[in-house]
Amino acid sequence: MPHKKPAPNPNEEGGPAQGRRDFLKQSSLLAAIAAMPPLLVKAADAQLDEKAAAYFEKLPLSVEVNGVTHRLSIEPRTTLLDLLREQLALTGTKKGCDHGQCGACTVHVDGQRVLSCLSLAVMQEGKKVTTIEGLANGENLHPMQEAFIKHDGFQCGYCTPGQIMSGIACIREGHAGSDDEIREYMSGNICRCGAYPNIVKAIADVKKGGQRI
Amino acid sequence: MINFEYIRVATAKAAVDALVKDGVAQWIAGGTNLVDLMKKGVTAPQKLIDINNLALKEIKKEGSKLRIGALALNSAVADSELVQKEQPLLAQALQAGASQQIRNMATVGGNMMQRTRCPYFYNTDMPCNKRQPGQGCGALKGYNRMHAIFGASDKCIAVHPSDMCVALAALDATVQVTGPKGSRSIPFLSFHRLPGELPQKDNTLERGELITGIEIPQNAFAKSTHYLKVRDRSSYAFALVSVAAAVDMQRNAIRDVRLAMGGVAHKPWRLTAAENFLKGKEATEANFGQAAQLAIQGAKGYGHNNFKLKLAPNAIVEALKTAVGKS
Ligand SMILES: Cc1cc2nc3c(=O)[nH]c(=O)nc-3n(C[C@H](O)[C@H](O)[C@H](O)COP(=O)(O)OP(=O)(O)OC[C@H]3O[C@@H](n4cnc5c(N)ncnc54)[C@H](O)[C@@H]3O)c2cc1C
Ligand code: SF4
Ligand code: FES
Ligand code: FES
Numbered sequence: 001m002p003h004k005k006p007a008p009n010p011n012e013e014g015g016p017a018q019g020r021r022d023f024l025k026q027s028s029l030l031a032a033i034a035a036m037p038p039l040l041v042k043a044a045d046a047q048l049d050e051k052a053a054a055y056f057e058k059l060p061l062s063v064e065v066n067g068v069t070h071r072l073s074i075e076p077r078t079t080l081l082d083l084l085r086e087q088l089a090l091t092g093t094k095k096g097c098d099h100g101q102c103g104a105c106t107v108h109v110d111g112q113r114v115l116s117c118l119s120l121a122v123m124q125e126g127k128k129v130t131t132i133e134g135l136a137n138g139e140n141l142h143p144m145q146e147a148f149i150k151h152d153g154f155q156c157g158y159c160t161p162g163q164i165m166s167g168i169a170c171i172r173e174g175h176a177g178s179d180d181e182i183r184e185y186m187s188g189n190i191c192r193c194g195a196y197p198n199i200v201k202a203i204a205d206v207k208k209g210g211q212r213i
Numbered sequence: 214m215i216n217f218e219y220i221r222v223a224t225a226k227a228a229v230d231a232l233v234k235d236g237v238a239q240w241i242a243g244g245t246n247l248v249d250l251m252k253k254g255v256t257a258p259q260k261l262i263d264i265n266n267l268a269l270k271e272i273k274k275e276g277s278k279l280r281i282g283a284l285a286l287n288s289a290v291a292d293s294e295l296v297q298k299e300q301p302l303l304a305q306a307l308q309a310g311a312s313q314q315i316r317n318m319a320t321v322g323g324n325m326m327q328r329t330r331c332p333y334f335y336n337t338d339m340p341c342n343k344r345q346p347g348q349g350c351g352a353l354k355g356y357n358r359m360h361a362i363f364g365a366s367d368k369c370i371a372v373h374p375s376d377m378c379v380a381l382a383a384l385d386a387t388v389q390v391t392g393p394k395g396s397r398s399i400p401f402l403s404f405h406r407l408p409g410e411l412p413q414k415d416n417t418l419e420r421g422e423l424i425t426g427i428e429i430p431q432n433a434f435a436k437s438t439h440y441l442k443v444r445d446r447s448s449y450a451f452a453l454v455s456v457a458a459a460v461d462m463q464r465n466a467i468r469d470v471r472l473a474m475g476g477v478a479h480k481p482w483r484l485t486a487a488e489n490f491l492k493g494k495e496a497t498e499a500n501f502g503q504a505a506q507l508a509i510q511g512a513k514g515y516g517h518n519n520f521k522l523k524l525a526p527n528a529i530v531e532a533l534k535t536a537v538g539k540s
Contacts, residue, residue, distance in 0.1 A: 060220060076219035076261065079248070087226045099249050101316060112288075118248045119318070120241070122219050123263055166314065173292075175313070187448035188312020 011170035017114050042170050063124045066134030081116035092132035103189035106162040113169035144168050147202035155193035160174045163189045167203040176207040214251045218260040231262045233393050233421040240264045244316040246327040254337050277431040283322030283424040301457050302438035306380035309442040324423040327370035342368050343412045358517040365479040369412030374451050382481035383457040383473035386429045392422035405480030434459035439536035452476040454525050456532035467491050484508040496537045505529040
């Protein structure tokens with residue numbers, strides 16, 4: 001995927017207008033690519049990537065992130081993770097493996113924990129996304145954030161946003177009944193530093209505290 | 214990932230029509246397998262048809278059968294009280310698969326359609342007949358620790374990676390599909406296929422056939438079921454081998470039993486000979502052991518996966534013991 005510099009919402013609607021000429025260019029290139037055998041398209045992909053992308057039609061997307069509604073125009077191949085990090089400059093959500101194997105990119109969509117690296121942004125139309133940046137209430141940290149600090153639930157911190165998002169969902173789902181259950185239902189969040197025992201302690205503590213989270 | 218067009222459809226008919234019209238299109242449900250494969254360049258559809266707005270999420274009783282819509286989420290099925298009460302084996306198998314985040318995205322239909330996890334299939338620099346027919350099978354003489362011991366061909370020795378499907382194969386589920394030529398119902402064991410000469414074909418669906426749901430007939434197994442998954446770490450990994458066991462006990466005798474294995478073949482592998490042996494017998498470890506030996510007759514290792522020839526029968530015995538409460 002092309003890496004764009006994180007700039008504040010470059011793709012919010014109202015950006016550079018697309019004229020009729022641009023549209024014509026798009027449709028002719030689309031036709032050209034469609035006529036190529038798939039293998040050739042793949043081979044050409046490496047060089048064509050950046051250029052061709054500009055010609056593909058962008059799609060409108062309206063999505064609420066941490067309580068703010070964004071009206072965007074995006075390429076269909078943009079993942080939710082890249083949208084958050086590269087276009088909305090919300091870099092709290094981490095990219096670990098980018099293939100569903102580590103959990104670093106965990107966010108909530110309509111209250112459910114999902115992997116943003118395997119979610120296409122266009123498929124989030126009308127949905128409510130919560131990221132690590134949306135948890136604190138002003139200066140007051142979320143109880144799960146407090147608990148991770150209190151129990152030393154991290155070392156390098158790279159997996160932590162994903163762990164926290166996942167931990168909150170784990171309690172809400174009713175899957176934090178015992179340390180064993182927490183371990184099983186947190187198994188989608190890998191921690192290279194091995195902070196697991198303290199992560200389990202932090203989640204169990206919040207669960208025991210009984211606050212609404 | 215190369216770019217693609219994207220559309221949404223609202224009905225099964227629109228989904229089928231859109232796919233049939235467009236030879237380069239593919240449906241997307243949870244996306245947990247498809248997006249991954251697209252990122253790796255294993256597949257490159259030029260158009261995605263989002264089927265998530267189809268009304269196919271329901272989990273309900275229909276007469277004596279349990280019906281589950283193709284778009285029901287893996288987590289919704291695993292957590293459903295109805296499923297846990299009537300078909301606990303299915304809930305157990307789903308809970309053993311992937312992670313809660315992935316189960317929150319993955320659908321029943323997508324789970325059935327997921328591609329193999331053979332590392333050669335995933336790596337576009339390697340030869341693979343499934344990805345590119347005629348290239349040869351990299352795993353056959355390569356690193357084949359995860360691969361099949363039953364029903365493979367020299368064209369492909371991959372296994373189907375799903376846990377859910379192993380339970381559905383044991384429970385005699387049927388698959389409801391609708392396509393350009395109308396609707397039909399496929400017995401679960403005829404849904405996935407063996408590689409034979411066509412390893413690129415994972416299943417018996419025709420192009421344009423959409424899975425709308427599955428049905429599980431009523432059974433008397435709910436009290437004695439177990440899904441045993443043996444893997445390299447205790448969770449969040451694909452199965453080396455897995456066993457779905459469902460037993461209907463009458464005092465200490467086995468009135469009826471269903472057994473299927475995962476991680477051993479190109480499709481969920483039903484153990485009919487072992488089932489037939491066990492029917493009417495006492496639930497003893499000796500009988501389980503004999504059944505397991507019957508079950509692995511004809512199994513064949515390819516080198517790195519020879520350990521499965523021992524692991525499989527042991528897993529069968531363990532699963533049966535746990536199912537009937539004797540472990
Ligand atoms: C890290 C990781 C670990 C995993 N571990 C496990 C595991 O341990 N056990 C396990 O069983 N699975 C595991 N999975 C796989 C996961 O279960 C599948 O990716 C998931 O079930 C696919 O469902 P989906 O809805 O996301 O499918 P998608 O990715 O949306 O689609 C997959 C395919 O199915 C087709 N399709 C989807 N719906 C239909 C339909 N209704 N009719 C016809 N075709 C359809 C699509 O066109 C596509 O080709 C794992 C996945 C990941 C990423
Ligand atoms: S086992 Fe099948 S999927 Fe794996 S390399 Fe061989 S042909 Fe490809
Ligand atoms: S970055 Fe999404 S799971 Fe690793
Ligand atoms: S704290 Fe370093 S990866 Fe978890």
